[in-house]
Amino acid sequence: MAARIAEAAANWLIPLLILAAIAGSIWRRVDIFDRFIEGAKEGFTLSIRLIPYLVAMLVAITLFQASGAMEILSRCLEPLLGGLEGAADLLPLAIMRPLSGSASLAIVSDILERRGADSLVGRIASTMMGSTETTFYILTVYFGAAGVYRGRHALVAGLLADLVGFAAAFFICRIVFG
Amino acid sequence: MMGYLWAALICLSILTAALRGNMGAITPAIFSAAESGVKVAFGLIGTMTFWLGMMKLIETSGMMELLTKMLRPLARLAFPRIPAGHPAMNAILMNLSANVLGLGNAATPFGIKAMQEMQKINPLGDTASDEMCTFLAINTSSITLLPTTVMALRAAAGSANAADILGTTIIATCCSTAVALLADRLLRRKVER
Numbered sequence: 001m002a003a004r005i006a007e008a009a010a011n012w013l014i015p016l017l018i019l020a021a022i023a024g025s026i027w028r029r030v031d032i033f034d035r036f037i038e039g040a041k042e043g044f045t046l047s048i049r050l051i052p053y054l055v056a057m058l059v060a061i062t063l064f065q066a067s068g069a070m071e072i073l074s075r076c077l078e079p080l081l082g083g084l085e086g087a088a089d090l091l092p093l094a095i096m097r098p099l100s101g102s103a104s105l106a107i108v109s110d111i112l113e114r115r116g117a118d119s120l121v122g123r124i125a126s127t128m129m130g131s132t133e134t135t136f137y138i139l140t141v142y143f144g145a146a147g148v149y150r151g152r153h154a155l156v157a158g159l160l161a162d163l164v165g166f167a168a169a170f171f172i173c174r175i176v177f178g
Numbered sequence: 179m180m181g182y183l184w185a186a187l188i189c190l191s192i193l194t195a196a197l198r199g200n201m202g203a204i205t206p207a208i209f210s211a212a213e214s215g216v217k218v219a220f221g222l223i224g225t226m227t228f229w230l231g232m233m234k235l236i237e238t239s240g241m242m243e244l245l246t247k248m249l250r251p252l253a254r255l256a257f258p259r260i261p262a263g264h265p266a267m268n269a270i271l272m273n274l275s276a277n278v279l280g281l282g283n284a285a286t287p288f289g290i291k292a293m294q295e296m297q298k299i300n301p302l303g304d305t306a307s308d309e310m311c312t313f314l315a316i317n318t319s320s321i322t323l324l325p326t327t328v329m330a331l332r333a334a335a336g337s338a339n340a341a342d343i344l345g346t347t348i349i350a351t352c353c354s355t356a357v358a359l360l361a362d363r364l365l366r367r368k369v370e371r
Contacts, residue, residue, distance in 0.1 A: 009279075009324065013279055013281060014281060014284065017232075017236075018232060020239065020241060021232060021235040021236045021239045021241060022235060022239070023239070024235075024238075024239025024240050024241055025235045025238045025239040027239070028238060028239065028240060030235075030238040030239075032235060032238075035231075035234045035235060035238055036231040036232070036234060036235055037231065038231075038234055039230045039231040039232070039233055039234030039235075040227045040228065040230055040231030040234075041230075042226075042230050042291075043223060043224075043226035043227030043228070043229075043230045043231070043287070044223055044226075044227060046226055046230075046290055046291070046294065047219050047220070047222040047223040047226045048219060048223075050218075050219045050222065050290075051215065051216055051219045054215035054216070054218050054219050055211075055212045055215035055216065056184065056215075057184070057215070058211040058212070058214055058215040058218070059188070059208050059211040059212055059215070060184050060187040060188050060191075061187065061211070062207050062208070062210070062211035062214075063187065063188055063191035063192070063204065063207055063208065063211070064187045064190070064191050066191070066195075066203045066204070066207035067190075067191035067192065067194045067195040067198075067200060067203065067204065067207075068194055068195070068198055068200060069190050069191045069194040072194060105327065105331070108328070108331060109331055109335070112331065112332060112335035112337075113335055116335075116336075117332045117335040117336055117337035117340070118337050118338055118339075118342075122332075122335075122337075123342070123343055123346070126325075126328050126331075126332055126343045126347075127343050127346045127347050127350055128350075129325070129327075129328050130320075130322065130325030130328040130343060130347040130350075130351075131320055131322075131325075131347045131348075131350035131351040131353075131354060132319070132320050132350075132354060133317065133318050133319065133320040135318040138289075138314065138317050138318050139180065139314060139318065141286070141289075141290065142289055142290065142293045142310075142313075142314060142317070143180075143293070143306065143310075143314075145290040145293045145294050146293040146294055146296065146297035146300070146306075146310065147297060147304065148293075148297065148300075148304055148305065148306045148310065149304045149305070150304060150305040150306060151180050151306050151311075151314075152305065152306050152311055152365075152366075153311060153361070153362065153365035153366060154306060154310070154311045154314040154315065154318070154362075155180055155183070156361065156365060157311070157314075157315045157318070157358050157361040157362045157365060158314065158315065158318030158319065158358065160357055160358070160361045161315065161318060161319035161320075161354040161355065161357050161358035161361070162318075162319075162354065164353055164354050164357040165319065165320070165350050165351070165353060165354030168349065168350040168353035168354065169346065169347075169350040172346045172349050172350055173343075173346050176345070176346055177346075
């Protein structure tokens with residue numbers, strides 16, 4: 001039920017927003033088409049400017065996975081978690097989550113298939129995925145858009161937030177569903 | 179920091195491939211990744227163009243003023259040096275609203291626009307301003323209250339109640355965002371002094 005309400009909300013929000021923006025602009029006698037084009041013109045150059053940043057980041061992340069380095073890092077970290085339930089499944093997700101949205105979504109999908117969507121590990125993985133962001137992608141794209149080279153503490157703050165998000169997801173799910 | 183991490187990822191990957199006798203995978207991976215970087219940028223062009231056009235209409239329709247009024251106390255707290263009604267503030271508010279509602283496709287164009295506008299008032303040149311760091315702390319920690327993609331994935335995997343992770347997700351999101359904002363404030367002081 002809640003899922004269907006959430007889905008309906010997601011489907012309705014954007015069309016209603018567009019409707020309200022157009023209706024409000026007509027009400028205020030704005031030349032809507034001209035104004036729309038005026039804003040839209042920037043879309044192309046802003047997107048194209050991101051290419052060098054995106055290529056640089058994607059090459060590094062793809063190599064990390066394709067070379068097997070990700071797998072080795074995951075195996076090295078596993079003993080540190082001292083046999084917490086689902087560590088073998090959740091660690092690769094935690095490592096990939098800040099790096100790649102599509103790769104981590106594939107890992108979640110795999111966990112849900114193998115362990116069951118309603119298992120504890122499945123729910124922890126879902127909560128981890130939903131409560132964090134692809135930190136590297138956001139930093140790359142956003143700093144790329146601004147042309148900023150020195151990001152100061154943004155990366156550390158973002159990774160710290162991911163780490164806390166993962167830990168929170170793990171423990172809260174154990175309390176609620178465990 | 180980003181530069182060192184980038185270098186570390188590439189160097190460690192090549193070393194790993196060498197030790198595992200997997201060097202043949204490196205060159206093809208580089209070129210397919212480079213190509214997909216361009217594809218991601220091209221994939222953004224359509225949504226960027228549409229939403230930047232739409233944002234003008236959201237501004238002219240008066241909805242922006244409404245949103246600004248509603249979120250002004252929060253915005254003033256997080257971005258005290260950006261005046262209300264500044265293009266950077268408008269884009270920030272649109273980005274945060276879209277993020278909270280789980281509208282990722284709309285959030286990215288507004289976020290990119292926000293960064294570009296913040297760069298225009300950035301006193302530090304090619305170094306990130308305080309406002310940019312705060313904005314990125316909020317964005318990288320996720321503020322989504324409706325994780326639509328995950329719920330769809332759960333439903334597809336045969337979950338009896340795909341939305342039962344809504345509550346735990348919101349709590350975990352609040353934890354990570356609180357830490358991101360705290361880290362932003364604490365680390366910023368260290369940098370300045």
